[in-house]
Each structure stands twice: as structure tokens, then as C-alpha cells.
Amino acid sequence: MKPYYETGGVTLYCGDCRDVIPALDASGIELMIADPPYSRVRDDAWDRITPDDLIQLLDEVIMSAGKRMKTNSSAYFFCWPPFSDRLTGLLRRRAGFLGHLVWAKRLAGGAPTGFAARQNVRVLRKYFTETERILFAEINPRPDRASYPRRTFHAMKSRYTDLWYYPPVGSASRLRIHNCQKPLGLLADMITISSEPGSVILDPFAGSCASGIAAVQTGRRAILVEREESYCEKGAAWLESFVRGRA
Numbered sequence: 001m002k003p004y005y006e007t008g009g010v011t012l013y014c015g016d017c018r019d020v021i022p023a024l025d026a027s028g029i030e031l032m033i034a035d036p037p038y039s040r041v042r043d044d045a046w047d048r049i050t051p052d053d054l055i056q057l058l059d060e061v062i063m064s065a066g067k068r069m070k071t072n073s074s075a076y077f078f079c080w081p082p083f084s085d086r087l088t089g090l091l092r093r094r095a096g097f098l099g100h101l102v103w104a105k106r107l108a109g110g111a112p113t114g115f116a117a118r119q120n121v122r123v124l125r126k127y128f129t130e131t132e133r134i135l136f137a138e139i140n141p142r143p144d145r146a147s148y149p150r151r152t153f154h155a156m157k158s159r160y161t162d163l164w165y166y167p168p169v170g171s172a173s174r175l176r177i178h179n180c181q182k183p184l185g186l187l188a189d190m191i192t193i194s195s196e197p198g199s200v201i202l203d204p205f206a207g208s209c210a211s212g213i214a215a216v217q218t219g220r221r222a223i224l225v226e227r228e229e230s231y232c233e234k235g236a237a238w239l240e241s242f243v244r245g246r247a
């Protein structure tokens with residue numbers, strides 16, 4: 001399969017990940033970062049997928065990616081909180097479910113985001129969602145996995161907890177390509193925590209290609225897949241200018 005773009009150890013494919021992943025000539029992938037559609041949360045064409053179809057899509061991704069991933073490799077799935085129970089069920093069936101992380105989208109003690117501040121509290125029936133779940137799982141888990149650590153330990157600057165504070169990529173950000181773009185700091189920490197330097201990571205729903213930038217920043221290689229050509233074009237341009245700037 002011909003890549004859409006390649007640079008600095010990052011290969012971007014433009015297509016449906018259900019077609020691209022089975023055709024990949026790759027093995028030994030250590031980490032998957034999956035940020036799929038949220039299922040009708042966004043008013044974008046790419047988010048018009050029913051919850052049942054989303055589960056089916058992720059099931060296919062886990063099965064096909066699993067054939068190219070290492071034993072006890074890691075996977076993170078970004079997830080809109082109301083969908084987390086269904087995705088947890090899928091991960092329990094198809095992978096080794098390890099836990100829920102909560103991404104708090106503002107720093108502790110910070111002011112509410114503009115959107116939160118505009119909520120009408122008079123008719124409050126549900127709380128404004130200012131967090132996102134990230135489901136953490138092990139792909140190809142072995143029953144005797146305690147004797148097969150997923151990674152060698154690297155001292156991190158902070159403790160490992162399930163509450164992650166990272167400001168979102170704001171609409172005014174100069175580097176914003178996608179309205180669900182994930183912060184580079186968050187992606188770089190995931191990659192550093194769950195893969196070894198030089199290893200390959202897979203992102204089946206690449207959007208802006210931010211995970212590819214984070215892979216280059218952290219000395220990993222990356223395989224990215226994105227279905228919408230307009231995002232591939234912008235993501236490839238970002239990768240090119242980033243890699244050139246470092247040369």
C-alpha cells in the first residue's frame with residue numbers, strides 16, 4: 001500500500017484504517033494511540049457514526065492491529081465519557097483492560113473554559129463534561145503477563161496517576177488543524193511512558209497527525225492512518241515543517 005506521505009520515521013496513509021491496517025507490512029508495534037470518532041458528539045461528517053458502528057469499527061481495529069503488535073503491548077483509546085462503559089466492555093473481551101484515565105482539560109484551580117462558563121445551570125440535568133476518558137489497555141495480553149513487563153522503567157518527572165491535567169489545544173492556537181486535536185505534551189507523555197525509544201507506534205485515527213509530531217519529538221517511529229484527505233494534507237504539511245525545522 002502506497003503511503004500518502006513519509007518523513008522522519010513517520011508514515012501517513014490516507015484511507016480507512018479497516019483497509020489500511022490489514023495491508024500493513026509491519027510487526028512489533030509497541031503502542032497504539034486511538035482517538036476515534038466520538039459518535040455524534042461533534043457536528044462534523046467524520047463523527048456521524050452510531051455507537052453500534054463505532055464498537056464494530058474499534059473491534060476490527062483491535063483485531064487487525066493486534067496481529068501487528070507485540071505481546072503485552074499498550075493501547076490508549078480516547079473516549080467521550082458516556083461511551084466509556086461500552087468501550088470498556090469491548091476491551092475486556094478483546095484485550096486486557098487496564099483502567100480509565102481522566103484527562104482534565106484545565107489545570108487544577110483554573111477558571112472554567114468559555115464553553116463551561118456559558119452553561120445554563122437553571123435547568124441542570126447533567127453536568128458539563130470538562131474531562132475526557134482515556135481507556136488504557138494491553139493488546140495481546142499473556143496469562144502469565146506478570147513475568148513479561150511491557151516496558152523497562154524510566155523515571156518520570158511526576159508520579160503515575162489516573163488524573164491527567166493538560167490544557168486542550170484552543171481554537172486560537174496557531175498550530176490547530178483539527179477541532180479534536182490532542183495536546184502534544186499529553187501524546188508525548190503517553191509515548192514515553194508506554195514505548196521504548198526507536199519503537200513504532202500506530203495511530204489509526206490520526207486527524208492532525210499530532211501523534212506523529214509527538215513520536216518524532218520522543219525519538220519513536222509512527223504509522224498514521226487518516227480517512228479524510230483534507231486532514232492528511234494539512235497533517236503532512238505540519239510534519240514536513242516540523243521535521244525540516246529540526247534538521
Ligand SMILES: C[S@@+](CC[C@H](N)C(=O)[O-])C[C@H]1O[C@@H](n2cnc3c(N)ncnc32)[C@H](O)[C@@H]1O
Nearest residue numbers: 016017035046178180181182205206207208227
Ligand atoms: C477524534 S479525531 C482524531 C484527532 C487526532 N487525534 C488529533 O490529535 O488531531 C478522529 C479522526 O478519525 C478519522 N476517521 C474516522 N473514521 C476513520 C476510519 N475508519 N479510518 C481512518 N480515519 C478515520 C476522522 O476523519 C477524524 O479526523
